[in-house]
Each structure stands twice: as C-alpha cells, then as structure tokens.
Amino acid sequence: MNEIICPSCKKAFKVDEAGFADILKQVRDHQFEEELQARLNLAEREKESAVQLAEAKLKNAIQEELAKKDGIISALEAKNKLVLAEQIALKEKELTSQLTKKEAEIAEMKAKMQQSVLEQQITVSNAVQKIEKERDELANNLKSKDLEKELLEKSLIEKFSAQLKTKEEIIKIKDEELAFRIDMKKKLSTKMIGETLEIHCENEFNKLRATAFPKNVYFEKDNDARSGSKGDYIYRESDDEGNEIISIMFEMKNENDETATKKRNEDFFKELDKDRNEKKCEYAVLVSLLESDSEFYNSGIVDVSYKFDKMYVVRPQFFIPIITLLRNAAMNSMQYKKQLAFERRQNIDITDFEENITKFKESFAKKL
Secondary structure (H helix, E strand, O other): OEEEEOOOOOOEEEEOHHHHHHHHHHHHHHHHHHHHHHHHHHHHHHHHHHHHHHHHHHHHHHHHHHHHHHHHHHHHHHHHHHHHHHHHHHHHHHHHHHHHHHHHHHHHHHHHHHHHHHHHHHHHHHHHHHHHHHHHHHHHHHHHHHHHHHHHHHHHHHHHHHHHHHHHHHHHHHHHHHHHHHHHHHHOOHHHHHHHHHHHHHHHHHHHHHHHOOOOEEEEEOOOOOOOOOOOEEEEEEOOOOOEEEEEEEEEEOOOOOOOOOOOHHHHHHHHHHHHHHOOOOEEEEEEOOOOOOHHHHOOOEEOOOOOOOEEEEOHHHHHHHHHHHHHHHHHOHHHHHHHHHHHHHHHHHHHHHHHHHHHHHHHHHHO
C-alpha cells in the first residue's frame, strides 16, 4: 500500500498498487498529450513557415516566368505587328491593283453599255421610223380601202337594188304565172292533165332526138286501138340491117288535185302489160305522177317486174334516163340478137329453097 499526498489540498491518502499504476498511467498519458500537442503545434508552425516560404519562392518563380513570358509576348506582338503591317500593305497593294483593274473593266463596260444603248436607240429609232412609215402606208391603204369599200358598197347596193327590183318583177311574173297555171289546172279535166304530161315527155324526147338518138328511132303516139285499148307512146329502135334493138311501150298517168278518187300506179299495170304484148314491145314503162307522197316511187327508177315482166315505173324526170338505161342494156346484147336474126334468115332461106324445089317438081310433073 503506498501513501500519496494531494498537491492541491496537501492531504495524504493511500492507494494500492493497481490504483497507483492507474494514477501513474494517467499522469504519463497527460504528459504525453501535452508533449504531443506541443510538438503538433511546433510542426504546424514549421509547416506554415514552409508553406509561406514555398509560396514566396513559387510567387517569385511565377513572377520571373511571367516576366519572361511578357518579354516573349511583347517580342511576338512586335513581330506580329510587323508581319501584319507587311501583309496589310501587300493586301492593300493587291486590292489597289484589283480595284484599278475593276475600275478599268467597269469603265470599259460602261463604254460598251453606252455604245449598246446608243446602238439600241438608233435601232429603235429606225424601227420606229419604219413602223411609222408602215403605219402611214397602212393608214393611206386603209383610207383607200375604205374609199373602195364605200364605192363597192354603193355599187353593190345599186346592183342588188336593181337585181332585187328585177327579182321582185320576176317573182311577180312567176306569181302571176303560177296563179294562171293553178287556175288553168283547176279548169283542166283529168284527161287534159294526162295529155299535158304526154306533151311534156314528148318535148323532152324531141329536145334530144337530134343529138342523142339515131335516125332509125321511132317515137310516136300509139294510135292503134283495134284491140280495144292502146298505150300512149311507143319507142322502137333498129340497126342498119333492120334488126330491132329495143322497143318500149309508154303509159303517162297523172290526176287532178281536185279529183275525189285517187288512183294508184298498180291500177294500170295489167292494162299496160296487155298493151305491151299486143304491140310486141320488149319493155313497158309507166311515167306517173300518181301517189306523189310514196317514198317507194319517189326513190327513182322502180322495177316492178316481180309483178309484170319487164315493167318499170318512173317519175317524169326519169323519162329520158330510163330510155338511156334500157337502150344501153339492149346495145350490149345486140350482138346476140344479130346472130339470132342471121340464124333465122338462114332457116328462112332453106325453107324457101325447099318450097321452091317442091314447086319446081310439081310444075315439072304437070308439064310431063
């Protein structure tokens, strides 16, 4: 057991070894911490001094480096300024040269443009003069044409006025003639109307007889009424040897507009066929104005041979064409007719010869 006196209160107390060791440890730990703290403080002060010294050195080094850099920069700036000045001077020289060249080109272009404008002005002036000249010529021509037009209009007005007056006179005459013919038609009997159509056809034939038909053509009225009836006209044509080329029996039929009973073309077919056969004509033609509204009979030359052999119905305007048509067809078959006539003549000659021989024999026998 150890006895320890407190330094503060001066009292003595006893501690065992373990307590003494613990107190001793505390004392030692406290001293260590104080020494450690003192050393740490010293180290911190030394560190700060070193840092300040290092900072001062670094600052001096940086300042020296910056001074060097500033010198280099100043030198480079001076050099760059010199190079830049030289480049600017060279560029200005080049630009001045180019500007001078461009100004020369611009001046040349301005001169060319002025020349072109002058030439265009001259061209336009010439064109305007030409157009003005043409305009004046056209104006003069127009005036002349207007004058000619006025004269022509005046002439045409006078001409057409005269023609109109003449036409009015002609129309007046036609109206008077039409009124006269209508009045005459009302006064004519059905027989007279038929005779008028016959005269028309006969006149149409006679107009062409001298030029279109040969001398050995017969076209006359059928006046033979021994059989009880007769046609209107017979057309016969023969060759120079007397052989018949063609023969046509014509019947002309018309009726008065005032006639109560309207006849049909078909009503006359049978009688016409009978007249053809009795007068030994090859063809029969009905020239008709009956059934004036019939599209069938108004179509032209109408073949009705399906009812009566070799029979046709025509309007008056086809009177000459039907003769020409049938005549041309007959001419094409004339060679065969001539050959047939020749054969017939030979047969007649042989018959006559045989008859003469017989008569001679009989006469000779009587004499014996």
